[in-house]
Amino acid sequence: MSEAKLLLVEDDASLREALLDTLMLAQYDCIDVASAEEAILALKQHQFDLVISDVQMPGIGGLGLLNYLQQHHPKLPVLLMTAYATIGSAVSAIKLGAVDYLAKPFAPEVLLNQVSRYLPLKQNRDQPVVADEKSLSLLSLAQRVAASDASVMILGPSGSGKEVLARYIHQHSSRAEEAFVAINCAAIPENMLEATLFGYEKGAFTGAYQACPGKFEQAQCGTLLLDEISEMDLGLQAKLLRVLQEREVERLGGRKTIKLDVRVLATSNRDLKAVVAAGQFREDLYYRINVFPLTWPALNQRPADILPLARHLLAKHAKTLNVADLPEFDEAACRRLLSHRWPGNVRELDNVVQRALILRTGALITANDIIIDAQDVPLTSDDAEYTSEPEGLGEELKAQEHVIILETLAQCQGSRKLVAEKLGISARTLRYKMARMRDMGIQLPS
Ligand SMILES: Nc1ncnc2c1ncn2[C@@H]1O[C@H](COP(=O)(O)OP(=O)(O)OP(=O)(O)O)[C@@H](O)[C@H]1O
Numbered sequence: 094m095s096e097a098k099l100l101l102v103e104d105d106a107s108l109r110e111a112l113l114d115t116l117m118l119a120q121y122d123c124i125d126v127a128s129a130e131e132a133i134l135a136l137k138q139h140q141f142d143l144v145i146s147d148v149q150m151p152g153i154g155g156l157g158l159l160n161y162l163q164q165h166h167p168k169l170p171v172l173l174m175t176a177y178a179t180i181g182s183a184v185s186a187i188k189l190g191a192v193d194y195l196a197k198p199f200a201p202e203v204l205l206n207q208v209s210r211y212l213p214l215k216q217n218r219d220q221p222v223v224a225d226e227k228s229l230s231l232l233s234l235a236q237r238v239a240a241s242d243a244s245v246m247i248l249g250p251s252g253s254g255k256e257v258l259a260r261y262i263h264q265h266s267s268r269a270e271e272a273f274v275a276i277n278c279a280a281i282p283e284n285m286l287e288a289t290l291f292g293y294e295k296g297a298f299t300g301a302y303q304a305c306p307g308k309f310e311q312a313q314c315g316t317l318l319l320d321e322i323s324e325m326d327l328g329l330q331a332k333l334l335r336v337l338q339e340r341e342v343e344r345l346g347g348r349k350t351i352k353l354d355v356r357v358l359a360t361s362n363r364d365l366k367a368v369v370a371a372g373q374f375r376e377d378l379y380y381r382i383n384v385f386p387l388t389w390p391a392l393n394q395r396p397a398d399i400l401p402l403a404r405h406l407l408a409k410h411a412k413t414l415n416v417a418d419l420p421e422f423d424e425a426a427c428r429r430l431l432s433h434r435w436p437g438n439v440r441e442l443d444n445v446v447q448r449a450l451i452l453r454t455g456a457l458i459t460a461n462d463i464i465i466d467a468q469d470v471p472l473t474s475d476d477a478e479y480t481s482e483p484e485g486l487g488e489e490l491k492a493q494e495h496v497i498i499l500e501t502l503a504q505c506q507g508s509r510k511l512v513a514e515k516l517g518i519s520a521r522t523l524r525y526k527m528a529r530m531r532d533m534g535i536q537l538p539s
Pocket residue numbers: 219220221222223249250251252253254255256257258360362402405439440443
């Protein structure tokens with residue numbers, strides 16, 4: 094999940110739910126409230142990086158909130174949402190200090206594009222923690238590659254740390270002070286990926302009420318990460334190749350070409366050569382992107398990383414949970430961590446460490462606290478339900494769960510609220526499950 098925190102203020106409950114879904118599926122950490130008054134309370138309890146607020150609301154409303162923010166949080170960016178008919182008030186709000194506005198109704202991608210423009214880039218993100226010789230030599234190679242401007246293809250199984258490595262390359266490049274923009278090609282519906290990548294002009298398609306720069310433009314002078322590039326359809330691959338060759342982009346519905354100075358990194362957890370051989374990935378694009386291939390081996394191929402990573406993840410989560418004294422793994426717990434095969438790689442290790450932190454009773458984490466099979470975890474709170482996917486579920490059962498969710502979504506015309514009610518799970522759990530489905534490349538209605 095992104096480290097940036099968003100405050101969403103919208104009095105229309107169903108719209109708020111839909112916006113929240115979009116933001117959470119895009120991995121944003123978000124708190125939602127129904128009025129400006131509640132927003133002010135939330136601002137006293139949390140630190141936010143961006144506020145997205147409706148203008149017309151009962152009480153002091155969006156403009157009252159803007160006024161409050163100007164006085165108490167003048168540096169906090171505010172995005173206002175307003176009905177198309179009342180754009181005049183949004184324009185005056187911009188004069189009052191809002192950074193931008195969204196004209197309702199807008200497509201989910203318009204929201205995500207705007208949000209990604211204003212969220213600050215957190216520089217202190219996870220640095221790769223490595224100890225195994227294989228990983229050390231990979232990092233030193235990555236550092237040397239970072240110094241060049243070559244395109245890099247990062248391969249490795251899911252959860253091995255490909256995005257962490259991509260950020261590392263950016264941070265060690267001459268572009269480190271510029272933007273790092275990541276886009277997950279599998280998570281964005283196919284018909285919106287092109288607009289998200291290349292941007293669009295007002296009126297380019299139904300719902301494009303205002304022009305929006307694409308990810309390439311947002312990454313200008315910096316680095317663009319095309320995550321899971323192998324999931325891009327062949328038609329779009331041809332357009333991407335052209336942009337990379339010409340080093341310029343044209344927004345959808347636009348006539349102007351925009352010169353680009355962007356370094357492109359890409360990841361895939363598939364054997365890209367085999368995908369090329371199967372005719373699902375263009376060979377010319379493969380060679381353009383694959384100037385320098387780097388591969389993170391699976392975690393079980395670099396066992397010396399396991400304990401340092403586990404300790405790092407423990408310290409990270411202890412900090413988030415405000416745990417005063419950091420517990421340690423006892424010897425039996427370490428043995429258990431070292432003997433597992435970690436099919437889910439570092440992401441799986443991260444889940445196990447989080448569970449251990451919740452389950453431990455003293456200053457030491459024992460082997461009993463290391464629950465590898467999540468089915469054994471006693472779920473007591475909604476939070477625990479949200480963060481732990483029952484990994485023990487068989488593949489067949491999981492596939493059935495996905496079918497049920499998709500069918501119920503269709504029956505309820507996409508209303509997450511109704512789906513959650515029908516399936517008897519919390520809206521949070523549904524959101525989490527849908528995010529996991531998106532991660533797996535399953536297309537969901539937006
Ligand atoms: N070497 C590392 N040091 C610190 N944290 C790591 C490391 N490798 C992975 N992680 C953490 O593990 C999680 C998964 O990593 P990441 O998202 O980079 O994997 P990925 O290979 O891109 O996965 P996917 O293919 O599923 O997108 C993240 O929370 C990341 O911060």
